[in-house]
Amino acid sequence: xxxxxxxxxxxxxxxxxxxxxxxxxxxxxxxxxxxxxxxxxxxxxxxxxxxxxxxxxxxxxxxxxxxxxxxxxxxxxxxxxxxxxxxxxxxxxxxxxxxxxxxxxxxxxxxxxxxxxxxxxxxxxxxxxxxxxxxxxxxxxxxxxxxxxxxxxxxxxxxxxxxxxxxxxxxxxxxxxxxxxxxxxxxxxxxxxxxxxxxxxxxxxxxxx
Amino acid sequence: xxxxxxxxxxxxxxxxxxxxxxxxxxxxxxxxxxxxxxxxxxxxxxxxxxxxxxxxxxxxxxxxxxxxxxxxxxxxxxxxxxxxxxxxxxxxxxxxxxxxxxxxxxxxxxxxxxxxxxxxxxxxxxxxxxxxxxxxxxxxxxxxxxxxxxxxxxxxxxxxxxxxxxxxxxxxxxxxxxxxxxxxxxxxxxxxxxxxxxxxxxxxxxxxxxxxxxxxxxxxxxxxxxxxxxxxxxxxxxxxxxxxxxxxxxxxxxxxxxxxxxxxxxxxxxxxxxxxxxxxxxxxxxxxxxxxxxxxxxxxxxxxxxxxxxxxxxxxxxxxxxxxxxxxxxxxxxxxxxxxxxxxxxxxxxxxxxxxxxxxxxxxxxxxxxxxxxxxxxxxxxxxxxxxxxxxxxxxxxxxxxxxxxxxxxxxxxxxxxxxxxxxxxxxxxxxxxxxxxxxxxxxx
Numbered sequence: 001x002x003x004x005x006x007x008x009x010x011x012x013x014x015x016x017x018x019x020x021x022x023x024x025x026x027x028x029x030x031x032x033x034x035x036x037x038x039x040x041x042x043x044x045x046x047x048x049x050x051x052x053x054x055x056x057x058x059x060x061x062x063x064x065x066x067x068x069x070x071x072x073x074x075x076x077x078x079x080x081x082x083x084x085x086x087x088x089x090x091x092x093x094x095x096x097x098x099x100x101x102x103x104x105x106x107x108x109x110x111x112x113x114x115x116x117x118x119x120x121x122x123x124x125x126x127x128x129x130x131x132x133x134x135x136x137x138x139x140x141x142x143x144x145x146x147x148x149x150x151x152x153x154x155x156x157x158x159x160x161x162x163x164x165x166x167x168x169x170x171x172x173x174x175x176x177x178x179x180x181x182x183x184x185x186x187x188x189x190x191x192x193x194x195x196x197x198x199x200x201x202x203x204x205x206x207x208x209x
Numbered sequence: 210x211x212x213x214x215x216x217x218x219x220x221x222x223x224x225x226x227x228x229x230x231x232x233x234x235x236x237x238x239x240x241x242x243x244x245x246x247x248x249x250x251x252x253x254x255x256x257x258x259x260x261x262x263x264x265x266x267x268x269x270x271x272x273x274x275x276x277x278x279x280x281x282x283x284x285x286x287x288x289x290x291x292x293x294x295x296x297x298x299x300x301x302x303x304x305x306x307x308x309x310x311x312x313x314x315x316x317x318x319x320x321x322x323x324x325x326x327x328x329x330x331x332x333x334x335x336x337x338x339x340x341x342x343x344x345x346x347x348x349x350x351x352x353x354x355x356x357x358x359x360x361x362x363x364x365x366x367x368x369x370x371x372x373x374x375x376x377x378x379x380x381x382x383x384x385x386x387x388x389x390x391x392x393x394x395x396x397x398x399x400x401x402x403x404x405x406x407x408x409x410x411x412x413x414x415x416x417x418x419x420x421x422x423x424x425x426x427x428x429x430x431x432x433x434x435x436x437x438x439x440x441x442x443x444x445x446x447x448x449x450x451x452x453x454x455x456x457x458x459x460x461x462x463x464x465x466x467x468x469x470x471x472x473x474x475x476x477x478x479x480x481x482x483x484x485x486x487x488x489x490x491x492x493x494x495x496x497x498x499x500x501x502x503x504x505x506x507x508x509x510x511x512x513x514x515x516x517x518x519x520x521x522x523x524x525x526x527x528x529x530x531x532x533x534x535x536x537x538x539x540x541x542x543x544x545x546x547x548x549x550x551x552x553x554x555x556x557x558x559x560x561x562x563x564x565x566x567x568x569x570x571x572x573x574x575x576x577x578x579x580x581x582x583x584x585x586x587x588x589x590x591x592x593x594x595x596x597x598x599x600x601x602x603x604x605x606x607x608x609x610x611x612x613x614x615x616x617x618x619x620x621x622x623x624x625x626x627x628x629x630x631x632x633x634x635x636x637x638x639x640x641x642x643x644x645x646x647x648x649x650x651x652x653x654x
Contacts, residue, residue: 109526111480137436144608145570147549147563147592148418148638149462149475150519150526152438153503156459156477164480179436180459180477184415185390191590191610205436 095134095206099123103187104162106200109146111157113165121162124204125169134206136171138162140180141187141203143196148182155180158202231313231335231342233280233370242282243312243369246336247272250317251295256327259351267317267329267358273402274362274376278601279623280369284311298332303339311336315365327351331361333368343368355404356645363644375401375599379642381428383416384408385614385635394637396430396443401597401604401619401641403630409443418638422465425642429453429463429472440474442489453487456494462505467513473497475505484518484535497535506549509533510577511557517577519549528562528579541579550593553577556600559622563592572605574622585624590615595641604630604639 096102102124104117113121128134140155140162159178167173186199233243250264260266275281288309298316306314318330332344345364349357359376366374378401383394396410396419410416410432419430428443440453440463454460458478465472471488484498484507498504500522507518516531523540526547531538542548546566553560559574564584572594573584590608597603601622607629608615614635620627630636 109521139436145565147506147519147526147565149505150503150521150549152459152461153475153477153482153505156482157480157503160477160480177436178459179438180461181433181438182417182461184394184417184433185392187389189388191608 095124095127095204099127102205103201103203105197106158106202108143108196108200109154111154111161113161118165121165122169125166125171128166128171128175128206129169131206132172132175133208134175135208136166136176137205137207138166138176138178139203139205140178140182141185141199141201142183143199144183144186144191145196146183151182151184152180153182155182158200162202162204230338231369242280244284244310245272245275245281245313245315245365246284246289246306246309246311247275247315248286248289248293250319250329251293251298253295253318253320256319256321256351257324259327259354263354264317264319267319267354267361270355270358270402271315271317271362271365274359274374275366277376277402277619277621277626277628278366278370278374279621279625280366284309298330301334303334303336306334306336309336313342313365313369315361317361322348325350327354329354329357329361331364333365355400359400373599373644375597375602375641375644377645378598379425379645380604380617380630380639381419381421381642382617382636382639383419383430384412384632385637396428397636398445399630399632403632406633409445409448418462420464420640421642423467423469423643425645427469428640429465431461431463440472453489453492462507464508466509467511473507473509473516475507477503484516495535497531498538500538504529506551508552510553511555515553515577517551517553517560519551526565528560530577541577542575543579552594552596554596554600555598559600561594561596561603563594572603572620574603583624585620585622586618586627591618593638595639597641598644604641606637606639 100123101120104113104120128136138159140157140159142151142154146154156178159180163176163178166176187201188195188198231243233241247268250267252264256263272283276283289305295318298318301314301316314334314336316332320328322328326348329347330344331347333342334340335342343364347357347360356377362376363374366376379398380401381398384397385392385394387393392415393412394415394417395408395412396416397406397408399406414432414434417431419428421428426445428445430441430443431438432441438459438461440460442451442453453472456476458476460474460476462475463472470490471486473484473486475482476485481501482503482505483496484504485494485496487494497516500520502521504518504520507516509516514533516533518529518531519526520529526549527540528542528548528551529538529540546564548562548564551560551562558576560577561572561574564571564573570590570592571584571588572586572591573582575582585603586605588607589610591605593606594603602619604617604619606615607618615637617630617632617636617639618627619630
């Protein structure tokens with residue numbers, strides 16, 4: 001839950017209006033109005049449809065004895081185009097509870113996994129091998145003491161190290177995607193070595209296919 | 210709206226080439242800075258729909274432009290009479306101006322053309338000889354008075370320095386607000402002096418590394434849409450956004466070629482990042498580097514024949530140059546420090562770079578063979594330099610201590626005039642636009 005509560009928070013946050021950020025208030029009002037109108041008409045349209053003909057019922061989910069999973073997340077929205085981007089559906093919330101942490105840390109400018117990181121990844125691999133329905137997104141991050149483009153490359157190297165480790169442990173490579181946020185989404189703010197060391201990380205996010 | 214903008218230029222008088230006695234020695238920089246008086250522009254008649262202080266506001270913009278270079282030092286206005294009759298804008302009383310010890314004088318006279326349009330008469334004089342150096346009328350919409358003032362400053366600059374100024378250019382960057390993973394980074398643009406700030410994205414996607422296309426009408430940038438880094442083209446006039454890609458791997462670091470036909474980018478896959486060129490019309494993609502490790506931060510030389518990039522193939526991040534087809538890759542920086550985020554001066558002679566040594570990141574320049582390194586900034590965290598179109602100034606990102614949001618600063622090439630841009634929030638990844646140009650013909654670019 002923790003991992004996924006954090007990820008979508010970034011998206012929700014982006015939608016939040018921060019005072020003073022959207023300059024012309026009238027424009028903001030117009031946008032709100034427009035989106036209200038759109039959503040209202042969408043609601044009305046869907047209401048109409050549902051009274052006319054009900055869609056077929058989805059198959060009942062198989063009970064797995066797990067706790068109820070949080071609702072499906074809203075798709076991310078691409079700026080401008082209005083097209084939904086990657087849809088991350090149905091987060092698997094017991095991953096972190098089961099394995100302790102979703103993150104491993106790295107040394108400066110390094111993508112090598114140390115013993116501590118490997119121990120964490122061993123636990124994660126076990127879980128991933130049990131839960132073959134889970135898709136895996138590995139995110140690479142860096143501290144802010146590398147230039148921007150280099151940070152994306154370094155983040156990719158880190159995510160790839162984790163991916164290679166999982167594959168070595170028998171996880172199907174086709175279940176795994178890799179991305180890099182570089183220095184752009186630090187776990188903690190600050191420029192001292194302590195905060196930097198917490199930002200040199202890889203994170204494993206699991207979700208249902 | 211910006212594209213609709215153009216200024217009609219009319220020759221009033223032009224006293225031929227720059228005055229022999231009054232000329233900046235660009236090799237001496239500060240030592241030869243010209244003391245210049247920029248009194249308030251005088252109105253020939255009241256101008257409807259503008260600030261009553263328009264004359265002083267115009268003079269402030271011009272003086273501020275000139276003072277941002279090492280070549281000019283505006284004279285303190287306390288040293289001369291504020292109120293000036295209109296006749297003095299055309300034929301100044303040089304005895305008075307000599308008493309200010311100034312060397313050059315810029316006068317402005319403003320007049321209404323019609324309800325929306327006004328005229329700025331921009332005149333430059335040599336105070337010692339008491340002769341006009343150059344003069345030109347600039348006509349434009351009243352709400353574009355800042356741009357017209359910048360163009361007048363460019364005119365003065367070019368008359369005395371002998372090369373085009375950059376005062377009518379813009380700066381594109383990614384805003385930075387919020388903290389940690391909740392960070393919001395929006396695409397934003399402003400005049401080179403921070404005025405006229407506007408947001409170009411809503412902040413839904415986290416924006417990074419924006420860059421202008423050669424004409425300045427299109428930008429390319431990275432944005433995180435969901436979990437994926439994507440590369441977008443944005444038409445600044447229509448705000449139409451197109452995605453380039455998707456690519457097989459993590460793609461980032463887009464930069465236009467000087468002809469605008471292709472884009473350099475980096476793609477990371479299986480722990481190995483290489484540099485690619487994508488043709489925008491055909492979407493054909495060509496791999497330019499093949500070294501194990503990280504090759505990234507690629508940008509073209511102004512003539513499009515070379516590519517500057519950074520690589521850790523030697524063990525640490527260093528700068529390299531290769532031919533545009535990827536051949537003859539050679540390392541140009543050596544030593545203990547890491548080098549990255551480099552770019553080629555529009556003049557072609559120098560490279561600006563970020564040097565990270567121990568715990569300090571700073572901006573420097575060097576010749577394109579890697580020799581003649583000269584550090585420009587001496588703060589703790591300066592990075593991401595981008596060149597002004599004149600090649601005479603650099604904009605960069607500066608981070609203070611603690612958790613403060615990064616700021617954007619400009620510095621002249623001599624390293625003497627450093628200015629913080631007035632941003633509404635934090636800023637990073639600056640890019641400097643081409644000059645917008647004052648002539649109607651250049652609006653076609």
